[in-house]
Amino acid sequence: MEINLFEDFPGKSKEDWINQIIKDLKGKDFEKTLTSVTEDGIKINPIYTKEDNASLEALKYYRNRVNMESSIPGLSPRIWSNVSSFDGCNEKATNQEVLEALVNGADALMLQLSGEEDFDVLLQGVKPQYIQIFLCSKEDPVKVFRQFIQWVGRNNLEKESIHGGLIWEGFAVALTKKKSKEEIIEIAKTLLHLGEEFVWFKLFSIDSAAYHNSGASSVQELAFGLSAWIDLIDAMVGEGFYPLEIIQKSMFNLAVGSDYFLEIAKIKAARILMHKLIQLYQVDLPAENLFVFVQTSFWTKTLLDADTNMLRNTTEAMAGILGGANALYVLPHEIIAGNPGSLSRRMARNISNILKEESYLDRILDPVSGSYFIENMVISIFEKVKEALERIEDRGGWWICYEENIIQYEIKEKRRKKMNDLLEGEKTKVGINKYVNAKEDLPLNGFVFEEKEWELSPCFESMLVENSLIQKP
The missing domain is CATH 3.20.20.240 (Methylmalonyl-CoA mutase)
Structure with a gap:
């Protein structure tokens, strides 16, 4: 005879869990305290349950399909x-x-x-x-x-x-x-x-x-x-x-x-x-x-x-x-x-x-x-990318966006914000603006980065912070 121990515990809905979280927050705002938003505008909740996957039937085909x-x-x-x-x-x-x-x-x-x-x-x-x-x-x-x-x-x-x-x-x-x-x-x-x-x-x-x-x-x-x-x-x-x-x-x-x-x-x-x-x-x-x-x-x-x-x-x-x-x-x-x-x-x-x-x-x-x-x-990523692809196609496709510097401008804007957030301490990066190793021997020169308006070159997120540290007397 099988014994199902879960029968002793009443089922809980997502709403029940959220209500319990709100109670434990003791007056703090749920959204401001526990939810976050990615740089692409994707909302991340503190809890996900089976109810959240009820509308994800399309993903069933893609489970366990990663290699032949x-x-x-x-x-x-x-x-x-x-x-x-x-x-x-x-x-x-x-x-x-x-x-x-x-x-x-x-x-x-x-x-x-x-x-x-x-x-x-x-x-x-x-x-x-x-x-x-x-x-x-x-x-x-x-x-x-x-x-x-x-x-x-x-x-x-x-x-x-x-x-x-x-x-x-x-x-x-x-x-x-x-x-x-x-x-x-x-x-x-x-x-x-x-x-x-x-x-x-x-x-x-x-x-x-x-x-x-x-x-x-x-x-x-x-x-x-x-x-x-x-x-x-x-x-x-x-x-x-x-x-x-x-x-x-x-x-x-x-x-x-x-x-x-x-x-x-x-x-x-x-x-x-x-x-x-x-x-x-x-x-x-x-x-x-x-x-x-x-x-x-x-x-x-x-x-x-x-x-x-x-x-x-x-x-x-x-x-x-x-x-x-x-x-x-x-x-x-x-x-x-x-x-x-x-x-x-x-x-x-x-x-x-x-x-x-x-x-x-x-x-x-x-x-x-x-x-x-x-x-x-x-x-969420799939839907956001689909919307972005539609916008690119409406503009005439990748090559038109490239010739008009739309691609370069949009990515440079994202890059600039991420680099400045690190420089100003809005974002933490271990070893760069948090837990910095003071004994680290600094290079004589920083990372040289030059880029024309039409170019989009590889670089690294901490470049501004590190160059500022290297250039300090």
């Missing part, structure tokens, strides 16, 4: 790759670093390339069929990809065995390097022709990370990233391609910040938004087939208190995994200072390993599925 099931028996249900980044300029030295990383927990490479590298030296001893490879072009993505294709051919590798992608999005590139729309579309067409037979290799990114690292809000980064992707698809369709050709070769590239629950919800909302968009193009792909590349945030890192960046990285990496990352790149904690050392890169790589091997985040496919709070946040 492995064809290898015995693997954990939650799968993400641990990405390590390398600059390919010194091929021989980089090759040793790559091999060391691969035998110490990395199972994906991100290579920063000019297109002049000797891949035979750079990737000597690397077995690409067992890992993922992501290519980042410093200048010409076509040149880089051609070199990579030639290396695959010289080594008689099956193109279907190559997994990874080209981390490139021409519209985001135009925010820092002047390019015409026609030039970007020509590059996209060439890449699509070159990579047609690379079934599991992505060629295009929805680059929300570029906006995040420039100071954008969660809604802004998703809306501008997706609107650029819509412009790309529409332009390519005008050139005779089918939407499916572009969609199958696209992945989401997201940066995840330190607002833990909000960032989990953002990543989950990104997958849903991408899936809903491809349905509008009459493309039928399961949500778990969409690829989400997540990197920890450059924007949240600090120069003066680099050790605390390790804590930020851990929080961000965990949010990325719980949100549904298929590939995770943890930035070295000394990234703001310039070239991070081997220790910094190893610490970054180990964060993903620890979250898998010691925290067991790979044992459950979707741990936050059904969470009253997070799923309400997901829907």
Whole structure:
């Protein structure tokens, strides 16, 4: 005979809980004391119950749809790759670093390339069929990809065995390097022709990370990233391609910040938004087939208190995994200072390993599925991004907004407010305006940041505060 202990306790509605909270507040205003609003105007309540999820039927489909099931028996249900980044300029030295990383927990490479590298030296001893490879072009993505294709051919590798992608999005590139729309579309067409037979290799990114690292809000980064992707698809369709050709070769590239629950919800909302968009193009792909590349945030890192960046990285990496990352790149904690050392890169790589091997985040496919709070946040972000996309389309699309500096202006306004809030003490950042390490050796020079009106460049939230500290006599 089963005994249901819950029968001894009367059921409580959300109204009952709120009334109890109001009673415990002893006259304090409920709204002012316990509710908050994000920078995008999303209200966060102190309590969520089953009643709040009654209208979230649409999310049922997306629960437990974060990665494809492995064809290898015995693997954990939650799968993400641990990405390590390398600059390919010194091929021989980089090759040793790559091999060391691969035998110490990395199972994906991100290579920063000019297109002049000797891949035979750079990737000597690397077995690409067992890992993922992501290519980042410093200048010409076509040149880089051609070199990579030639290396695959010289080594008689099956193109279907190559997994990874080209981390490139021409519209985001135009925010820092002047390019015409026609030039970007020509590059996209060439890449699509070159990579047609690379079934599991992505060629295009929805680059929300570029906006995040420039100071954008969660809604802004998703809306501008997706609107650029819509412009790309529409332009390519005008050139005779089918939407499916572009969609199958696209992945989401997201940066995840330190607002833990909000960032989990953002990543989950990104997958849903991408899936809903491809349905509008009459493309039928399961949500778990969409690829989400997540990197920890450059924007949240600090120069003066680099050790605390390790804590930020851990929080961000965990949010990325719980949100549904298929590939995770943890930035070295000394990234703001310039070239991070081997220790910094190893610490970054180990964060993903620890979250898998010691925290067991790979044992459950979707741990936050059904969470009253997070799923309400997901829907709120979804609705806000949908409204923002409609406004962008009403203005003529991403490229028109870019040419009129609307994108740049809106994000710079958000950035300015966040930086000033930190400078004036309205917001707390550990190691910067709270618990400052007085013994920290200050650099001789601050972070130099110059930006034209049409540009939108990556920077970090504490830049104004840190520069003011460095410049003090």
